[in-house]
Amino acid sequence: MSVDTVTRLRLLAAGLHTTLYAEERLELPYDKVWAVASDLAGELPHLVPLLREFRVPPGDADRKRALAVGPLGCRSAFEVRLAPGWCLMQSRLVVGGMAAEPEGDGTRFAMLGAARPAALRPVQWAYALGGRRSRAFIRKVALRAALRP
Amino acid sequence: MSAGMDGSAGEPQPPWDAVAGLVRAARAGDALAMDEVLTVVTPYVTRLCRPIALSHCEDAVQDALTAVFVGMRGLRDPQAFYGWVRTVTVREAVRVARRTAVEQAVDPDEVARLRGLVGVGDAELSAQVRDVLARMPVHHRAVLVLRELEELDERSAAEVLGIAPGTVKSRLHRARSAFRKAWQQ
Numbered sequence: 638m639s640v641d642t643v644t645r646l647r648l649l650a651a652g653l654h655t656t657l658y659a660e661e662r663l664e665l666p667y668d669k670v671w672a673v674a675s676d677l678a679g680e681l682p683h684l685v686p687l688l689r690e691f692r693v694p695p696g697d698a699d700r701k702r703a704l705a706v707g708p709l710g711c712r713s714a715f716e717v718r719l720a721p722g723w724c725l726m727q728s729r730l731v732v733g734g735m736a737a738e739p740e741g742d743g744t745r746f747a748m749l750g751a752a753r754p755a756a757l758r759p760v761q762w763a764y765a766l767g768g769r770r771s772r773a774f775i776r777k778v779a780l781r782a783a784l785r786p
Numbered sequence: 787m788s789a790g791m792d793g794s795a796g797e798p799q800p801p802w803d804a805v806a807g808l809v810r811a812a813r814a815g816d817a818l819a820m821d822e823v824l825t826v827v828t829p830y831v832t833r834l835c836r837p838i839a840l841s842h843c844e845d846a847v848q849d850a851l852t853a854v855f856v857g858m859r860g861l862r863d864p865q866a867f868y869g870w871v872r873t874v875t876v877r878e879a880v881r882v883a884r885r886t887a888v889e890q891a892v893d894p895d896e897v898a899r900l901r902g903l904v905g906v907g908d909a910e911l912s913a914q915v916r917d918v919l920a921r922m923p924v925h926h927r928a929v930l931v932l933r934e935l936e937e938l939d940e941r942s943a944a945e946v947l948g949i950a951p952g953t954v955k956s957r958l959h960r961a962r963s964a965f966r967k968a969w970q971q
Contacts, residue, residue, distance in 0.1 A: 639828055652820050652855030732817040753815045
């Protein structure tokens with residue numbers, strides 16, 4: 638038995654003690670949802686505030702190094718793990734993740750965000766908007782998936 | 787009887803020494819390391835949960851893994867990870883099984899079905915074995931898993947379950963005698 642990708646992301650959220658985690662059922666087919674979520678270079682800048690560009694090398698490799706570019710041109714290197722229904726990204730400062738599983742005609746979709754340095758954790762906990770922000774992210778994914786042909 | 791319960795004894799264990807490094811990184815907030823720990827530890831947690839929690843194995847695995855990941859940061863010695871995961875998992879599996887199961891005494895006639903255990907690996911429990919195990923008290927199943935699958939001594943099994951070594955001994959005696967009868971028939 639192996640755990641499904643959404644459960645896996647929930648377990649990582651528990652391990653990272655993050656409040657920035659949410660999962661929802663979307664009334665959209667899995668393929669459409671995951672086409673948006675896995676298009677990191679094309680979609681992440683639309684989904685994540687203050688992200689101008691996310692450069693990912695092309696190809697189907699499950700391990701990649703990406704470069705995030707902020708609004709003022711500041712750059713952060715990310716390690717990325719990408720598999721069907723699974724995306725985990727990590728820089729020196731932050732962790733981001735997405736997971737999706739087909740659920741009937743719809744999709745169960747989850748997102749995770751966390752600050753890495755221990756010094757930032759109290760800030761993360763105090764930032765009570767975690768749940769709201771992550772649900773807003775999921776709604777954006779659903780909107781962009783619905784717009785796809 | 788030990789041969790039956792140990793049907794999977796030759797199965798390679800996860801590389802626990804290598805995991806210690808990953809556990810250190812995971813405790814420091816490295817999500818990629820945490821993900822690798824999850825990959826390594828899930829089959830082991832499943833192997834422990836299946837004979838104890840039976841049809842509620844999936845719930846037990848998720849609860850055990852959650853307890854492992856929530857508690858990992860407080861683990862002082864990453865080298866002790868293996869034993870700690872075992873303790874956490876067996877306790878969670880027993881908790882889930884007790885929450886969900888209606889315990890019944892073992893019917894002696896049913897014990898004969900345990901012959902099906904011979905040669906059964908841990909990948910799947912046969913329906914017969916599952917059925918007979920389901921009739922055993924949860925704590926008997928937990929003792930069997932710790933003593934026969936994990937090969938712990940009585941004292942260590944008692945520590946994991948939070949009971950006296952003498953209780954482990956008596957529970958194991960009753961469970962073993964049931965198995966012995968089955969193979970002698």
